[in-house]
Structures are given as C-alpha cells and as structure tokens.
Amino acid sequence: xxxxxxxxxxTLRKSFELTQEQVADIFHVxxxxxxxxxxxxxxxxxxxxxxxxxxxKTTVDALLGTQEMAIEEQARKYIADIHHALNAxxxxxxxxxxxxxxxxxxxxxxxxVALMNALITANAAQHHAEIVQIGERIFNHCTDKKAADxxxxxxxxxxxxxxxxxxxxxxxxTLTAEAWVTQDATLHYLLEGEAWRQNIQLTxxxxxxxxxxxxxxYAHKADLPPLNRAEWLxxxxxxxxxxxxxxxxxxxxxxxxxxxxxDIARCYSEAGDIENTLLYVEKATEDxxxxxxxxxxxxxxxxxxxxxxxxxxxxWILREDWFNHPAFDPVREEKRFAACIATLTEQSGTxx
Numbered sequence: 001x002x003x004x005x006x007x008x009x010x011t012l013r014k015s016f017e018l019t020q021e022q023v024a025d026i027f028h029v030x031x032x033x034x035x036x037x038x039x040x041x042x043x044x045x046x047x048x049x050x051x052x053x054x055x056x057k058t059t060v061d062a063l064l065g066t067q068e069m070a071i072e073e074q075a076r077k078y079i080a081d082i083h084h085a086l087n088a089x090x091x092x093x094x095x096x097x098x099x100x101x102x103x104x105x106x107x108x109x110x111x112x113v114a115l116m117n118a119l120i121t122a123n124a125a126q127h128h129a130e131i132v133q134i135g136e137r138i139f140n141h142c143t144d145k146k147a148a149d150x151x152x153x154x155x156x157x158x159x160x161x162x163x164x165x166x167x168x169x170x171x172x173x174t175l176t177a178e179a180w181v182t183q184d185a186t187l188h189y190l191l192e193g194e195a196w197r198q199n200i201q202l203t204x205x206x207x208x209x210x211x212x213x214x215x216x217x218y219a220h221k222a223d224l225p226p227l228n229r230a231e232w233l234x235x236x237x238x239x240x241x242x243x244x245x246x247x248x249x250x251x252x253x254x255x256x257x258x259x260x261x262x263d264i265a266r267c268y269s270e271a272g273d274i275e276n277t278l279l280y281v282e283k284a285t286e287d288x289x290x291x292x293x294x295x296x297x298x299x300x301x302x303x304x305x306x307x308x309x310x311x312x313x314x315x316w317i318l319r320e321d322w323f324n325h326p327a328f329d330p331v332r333e334e335k336r337f338a339a340c341i342a343t344l345t346e347q348s349g350t351x352x
C-alpha cells in the first residue's frame with residue numbers, strides 16, 4: 001500500500017500545485033513527514049487518511065490502491081490458471097481462460113501477453129492474425145514496460161517461426177540496441193547494501209539467461225563437429241549451475257535439463273562415443289522421472305514447468321521425439337539405452 005500511496009499522493013499534491021511544505025502545514029505535520037510519505041518510507045496514520053482523501057477530493061481506497069490491488073490479485077490468479085493449463089498441455093483451456101480474463105480486465109496488459117502465449121502454444125498458424133493484433137494493441141497502448149517487452153519477444157519469435165524475417169526485423173529494431181546501455185548494467189553503481197545485492201543478483205541471472213541462449217544458438221547453428229557442440233552445450237549447463245544459487249529456483253528447470261542432456265547425448269552418439277551417449281541418455285531419463293514425480297506440485301504461479309504444444313508428458317516426448325531419432329541407432333541395442341527406453345515407456349502418458 002505504501003508503494004501505491006507514495007505515487008498517488010505525489011501526483012495529487014502536484015496536481016493541486018502544492019509544495020511539500022504547504023501540505024505539511026495543511027495537515028499539521030513536519031515537512032520531513034511528507035517527504036517520507038512520497039519516498040514510500042511510511043504513510044499517514046489511519047486517522048489522517050480520510051482527511052487527506054477529503055482534501056484531495058478522492059477516497060481512502062483510491063489513495064491506498066485497495067481497489068487496484070484487488071484487481072491485480074485477481075488478474076494474477078487468472079495468469080497462474082493460464083500457466084497451469086499450458087503446463088498440462090490444455091491449450092484450448094488456456095485460451096478460454098485468457099479470453100474470459102481479458103473480458104473482465106480489458107486493460108490489464110499482462111493478461112493480453114498471456115493470451116498471446118496461449119494462442120502461439122495452441123496453434124500459432126491458426127491464430128496468426130489475432131496474435132499480431134494483440135501485439136500491436138499492446139505496443140500502441142501499454143505503459144507497462146515488462147508487458148510490452150514480453151509481447152515484443154513473443155511476436156518476434158512468432159515471426160521467426162513463420163519465416164517472416166522482415167516483420168521480425170521491424171520488431172527487433174524497437175529493442176534496446178546495446179545490452180550494456182541498460183539499467184541492468186549500470187544501476188548497481190548507485191546502490192548499496194541489500195538493494196545492491198538484490199539488483200546485482202537479478203542482473204547476473206538476466207545476463208546468464210541471455211548468454212546461455214546465445215551460446216546454445218551458436219552450438220546448433222555454427223556447423224560444429226559433434227564433440228565441440230557437446231562441449232558448448234555442457235558449458236551452458238555449467239554456467240546455469242554456477243549461477244543457480246543466486247535465484248530462488250534453478251535457472252534451468254528439470255524439463256530444460258532433460259532436453260539439454262538429450263541434446264548432448266545425441267552429439268556424443270553422432271561422434272561415436274557410446275559411453276557418454278549412454279551416460280547422458282540416463283541423465284535425461286532421470287530428469288524426466290523427477291519432472292513426472294513432481295508434476296502435481298507446480299509453484300503458485302505455474303511457472304516451474306514449460307508450456308506444452310501437446311498433452312504428451314515429458315517421458316513420452318523424450319522417447320518418441322528425441323531417442324527415436326536415427327542418431328541413436330548406434331546405441332539402440334545397448335542394455336542401458338534399452339533400460340532407459342523401457343522406463344520412459346512405462347512412465348509415458350497424457351497430461352491431465
């Protein structure tokens with residue numbers, strides 16, 4: 001409430017063309033007290049709030065943002081429900097929830113971003129026109145920078161998947177040109193103590209995600225020999241493991257690790273390294289079992305798993321889409337590989 005109050009109070013004071021000293025005189029408090037209100041250090045006693053609201057011709061709820069907080073809480077619940085549906089492969093349900101949520105909260109733009117995500121996951125080609133329309137609406141009207149940036153990235157990747165590079169380039173041109181000329185790279189110089197620690201940790205996590213994404217892209221597109229490709233992919237996992245303690249949760253989920261291990265296994269198989277192929281197939285299988293075991297305990301926002309394009313679970317996807325690839329033919333008769341396939345087959349199923 002203090003965070004909302006400071007912004008609302010400052011806006012009202014300025015709209016009435018009053019200084020902090022004048023407001024302090026009106027309400028019989030010290031100027032330093034008014035300064036602390038506007039810095040969010042504290043806010044007025046409950047006995048004084050109705051008088052402030054009366055003077056500025058507003059309500060206590062409006063001053064404290066009570067109504068706005070209730071709206072945001074309900075909207076965030078809708079977003080969590082959308083994530084849960086996507087994580088369970090229920091893309092149609094996710095789209096339905098998002099549409100219902102936007103009807104209730106038409107200007108809460110993170111919900112519109114969630115609808116973009118659901119439409120892309122459900123059937124990007126079928127919903128192309130609507131995806132573009134939502135993106136442009138957010139670009140033109142949204143003042144929430146994070147929501148706008150998320151929408152840009154969803155639409156950028158949507159265009160890339162469609163091979164529409166001119167459209168993707170137009171969006172790319174609106175993004176920050178240089179990673180170093182950002183708040184992430186500079187704000188920590190201004191901070192001290194706990195604020196500095198939180199900022200620097202978040203910056204490390206963000207740059208880690210960016211670094212790992214571009215390294216992975218390089219490994220897959222640079223036409224590297226299989227062993228070199230495996231080495232690059234292993235470095236990505238090492239970087240993620242090294243920075244994981246800075247995050248509230250591992251920067252790479254067990255779903256992501258399963259695919260990374262399967263990717264590395266394929267590199268080793270292509271290189272003829274049987275032992276390492278089997279080792280990483282086993283790692284991917286362990287990740288899949290862990291994920292399946294914990295599938296019924298997602299976090300409150302539904303963020304700890306990935307949206308699926310299918311209702312097949314992770315063991316099924318690994319077995320059918322990854323280890324069924326001809327690259328694994330050299331190890332297909334190996335007992336350890338067969339044991340992993342048997343385990344994945346046993347655990348394969350559709351999501352609820």
